[in-house]
Amino acid sequence: MSQLTDFAHSYPLLSLIRSRDEDGWTEHSETVDGNDSPSNGTDSSQPRVRGSSPLSTEASESSEEDEDTFSFETEAIETRASKKRKTISSPKGTQKKGQKKARPPSSPLWLSSPAKSRRNAHAATPLIIGSERRWKTEDEPDQEPKLFPFEPARTPGPQLDTSKNYTVLELFQLFFSNDVVDTLCSNTNKNAKRRHEQGFKPVSVEEMYNYLSIVIYMGLLNVHTVSDYWVPNRLYGIPFCRTVMTMTRFRAITYSLHMSDPAEDEENDKKKGTADYDRLMRIKPLKDQILDACRAFYHPFQNLSIDERMVHSKARHSLKQYIKSKPYRYGFKLYVLADSRNGYTCDFKVFMSKNPSASGKGESYDAVIDLLNIPHLGTGYHIYVDNYFTSTTLFRDLYKNKLGACGTIRENRVGLTGVQENSMPPRAKRGTIRWLRDGELLFTKWMDARPVIMCTTIHKAFAKEQVQRRKRLEDGTWTTEPVPAPAPIKSYNKYMGGVDLSDSLIKCYSVAQKTIKWYKTFFYHFVDVAVVNSWLMHKDMAVTKNTKPMAQKQFREKLCSQLADIALKGDVQEERDEEQKEQPSEQRVEMQGEKHGEKQDEKQGEEEEEVEVGLLCCPVPTKDPITVALCNKASEGRRQCHLCKHKTIWQCESCKVALCIIPDRNCFRIWHVKKDNDKQDSS
Template identity: 45%
Template sequence: MALHAREQDLQMTTDSEEEFTFSSESEDDEDLDDEELHFEERFDPAQDTFSEECENDQIPVAKRAKKTLSWREETDVDVAPKPRRFLPAREPGPQLSLADSHSPVSLFKLFFSESAVSNLCHNTNAQAARALAKGRKYGWTDVSVGELYRYIGLVFYMAMVKMSSIADYWRQDSLFSVPFPATVMPRDRYRTISWNLHMSHPDADTENDKKSGTAEHDRLFRVKPLMDTIRLACKAFYHPRRNLAVKERLVACRANTVMRRFMKAKPTKLGFKCFVLTDSSNGYTVDLSVYTGNDIFPTDHGLSYDAVMSLLDKKVLGSGYHVYMDDFYTSPKLLTDLFAMKFGACGTYRDYRKDFPRSSSNSLTKKSSRGSIRWIRDGPLVCVKWMDKQVVSVCSTIHAAFTGDRVQRKVKAQDTWRTKTFACPAPVTAYNQHMTSVDPSDQLLQYYTAQHKTMKWYRKVFLHFLDVAATNAFILHKELHGNMTHKEFMEELIEELCGVSESPETVSAELTEADLIHKYFSEGHTYEVILDFLATKHNIFLSLSTLKRRLRNAGLTRRTEYTPIDTVNAAITHELTGAGWIHLEFNFAIGTDLSEEDTLQQDQTKTQFWIELFSDLRERHLFNGSHEHKCLLRYVFLSILQKNFDEYRQLWNNHTIRPVRQSRCHSGKPEAMYHLPHRRNFLQPSPKHEDVFQRRTSLFF
């Protein structure tokens, strides 16, 4: 019997799924049976029913049917319901000004705003602190907002430039090396951020985990802060056009969690199930929800019904929308309830689903010719069957059964393929037109997807949120400007996130890693101090061997060959025996050590120059001290004065304060002592001396 075979298939589905789902949470065991039916055969127990009489091609009338409806043909006239007036809550399209210029990164930050990224940084730093407290052996410095944006830029870069492993992006001196990632951040820093990336606070996670097994436990707690932000942004910055589509997405994941689902019919068979509402005109993701189990929806109408209703908010969208869906969601109750809410709906359906017509009177058979149409109308709902290669079942509250539409199909006749034209129902034509846009939406997500292997399930969801944000940002840019391909958009987004393409002011103000290494090395700092400066002031993390390699490649080395002492003695003796100037090419760099008296003397010399200059101007009656003359002097000499101040600041901050006995001033370079107090080569000063130290090491910082 067909029914017996179908029940066996469903039982095998349930058994096979148990091999993929493992959980220590006992409360989830009772939900598995219904969930396996849905995710293997996309079966909804609340809507799909099997009867022992439902065999072969024909399904008899339901036993509880109030009346018997007969199938009509395409020659019979059908009248569509009165069209609902389209009243969107806002003007459809991007909710941004067309006159403004929108860069890829500005559109991406609509979804990943600085406040959202700041919250990510806070939770990530808290997670790293907890990991270090548990004994993890790696260096960590709190991640900043700018650094996390660069991290996201690298994730997108890896989505476009595929390598076999993360470590390959930082390979050096190889034919297959890619130099860009190393200029953004070191490999170890990228890995530590990946290990600790967290969307919720770890302390709150612990409190939520304690509620496991109760109704208060939230399975999506670790992703909910960012998920709520993404959902709000998707609705805020774009209002969909009239035709919407509801479909499923599967986020690939093999993590050991009860939320993981197995779907045999999908290309990606294992992962997290998402219900998605998209604009069928361009594939923009309007809303999404992650399925966690049968208890996600409170009503008793079934998963397929509740999933659609949860995505359609009349207050946010408006009324008069047309919603298209596939056969998992479609049911007479759903379509009639949507019609009462002033939403039209259309979708394929399953013959064995509750309340659909099962009359065999004048229905299609296997021998029906291609292009044959049968339909039944019950109030606003019309159910249509169309013979293509096989029977296609569609229902709608929008269209009439047949309006004269035609389709072309290739048919083989006498060993020759020919194109023939067949009649096609209006609901089928509309369904093919609007549901196919969901596939391009999925394609956009997959072209440059950020998905890669991770150790934690919630990081998989985080990567999917990145994909949704980048794809929606591209669609917004296309709607506003339309002058970029998807690849060009992603390339510019990566450049802007990683700080490669910035305004000229920013580029001139910020030094590159190579410039910073050259600067600190030229100032005479030790390797350890240079590494500390790069980490604390610029969020650049290098190992000692990497720093030495960068210095060697740049030709920066400490000179170790000194002039022989005999040559120095001979030159000094010659100078002492006669007048002249020492002409000796020393092979070592002269030190920058200056006493405070030398510094003060230089300062007094420059100060005296300005005093004499202004006195001379007054004597010549070129300056009388008025407000106008002061403004003119500032305009003429301010840049020169500022240059002198900058030179003095540079001289003071990088000169070496020599150790002196019984001196209250500590020795060392002021810049290093101020920014790297943990590297002071002395004990902490007493309280009465601390103010002196701060005053003397904080000049011009």
């Protein structure tokens, strides 16, 4: 014992524990043979724990903090002391062969090492800390949540005159109006002037609409290169693009295409590295105009979805992102608000960078709040998001603004309160449901192929809903069986796909082209959004009038034709104005002829004689080739064909009528044959 005393004196902490024993603490001691003995006059009938002495009255009144402070230190010191004691009491060689080593008396069986205790404590850390509520099963009833009445700011649907029949072009011009296209033309012409484009003819509004018709047409018909659209050989032979615009002109507009004022871009570039620098300056004018149109001409229905969208691009730019789970992994990331009913793009926001959020609640929180313009929308909407956006802070704030929310949630989401990690059994059966309610928030765990955790403010925990799941039998065949599912699961699967639906509609006939300019990628995407949104409004208008809507392919085909004919409408109007100007002079000649006693038949005879003398019905160019530049001979002076309404540079020398002369469409011959037949019938 004298050696043990010397050992204890060598460890001051052990001496401290011994000294505290005199004040009411009991020393943890044990005899060599394992028999416990009471100390300090304590009652031996008091319940005792194996390996330790009962605590005195003063010790029981001590704080738990003091016990935790010396728990690990005492265990370590006593373990060393027991090893020393064992060495003294059991010399080497005294242990018999096959006899098990006695456990050190100062190490109880249920106490683990400090390292192991720390690992177990970390593994058992609750998912959401600070709640004493327990998880409940599907057999326990849940209270009905308080749902806000659906009160939209406007009547959901297209904000158009239902009594009017809108053409395909008029619907598209809601997004690309004359003012929008005029701004686009102005900035394109300024950019061409800045780049000193030699021989660049300024782009007009009508010509920009023609350019858009070819861009949309390229989404309908894909070829290997852009030049193949203008190849007049047997394999391709695509006449549409050749009749609208030459390839040289199309490429010239593409190269100079610009959405912002180049002078403002130069001023903005000087601010790089400062807080005033706008990274979206080159797309801002058109982006803002498209967003204003998306919000103004359509009001969404009750169920909305918010998700990420990737605009595919491999341009070298700091805004480009990488998302592994998306079909296009590289591109520009957009936060999109879409109507779950039809996929209409109601609003979107371009992801800038991972800077500190303005609200201090995270980038995903700010994205949802920015997209939900509550005064513009109204109240009572149901928002569906994925686990990137879901948080209790967001859902509570939306609930305060009378908006419901539902979405999957991550287990490690910061700020959760009330959910324990051990809510689901280790090997739960498929369809097992656990739920927990924390005020307006409802957390549900559902075992499918793997556990799915949901958070919602608009559903009950379990409404006896079922889903069909495939199951493999013992003989190798597959069958389906009903599996119980929480109410949030079915609603989430039904309404979360609004953005995905919009992406699929855009992808079917996307007008995107390869380009080295990152802002042109956004230009093509804005065209896609405008076309899809205008088609969705056409469908709703058709349902309102009880008519059959066009498919998207048919809608785009008609839109291409009407955009290509915009410039031709101006030519037809000019021809009509010229005819109206010529008509009064002819009437004056007839009146003068009547005064002089001349007959109208004599005048027609004189005109026929003039035709027989000098003019024949043969095709000639609408403009003199000598006065036209060599590069513009194929397009200069084009007029609308009298029969097919396409553009042509040919006309009849005698009749002065514009007519097509191509292998697929010889309108010149058809028109004169019909004219001769009419003369024979009249005679």
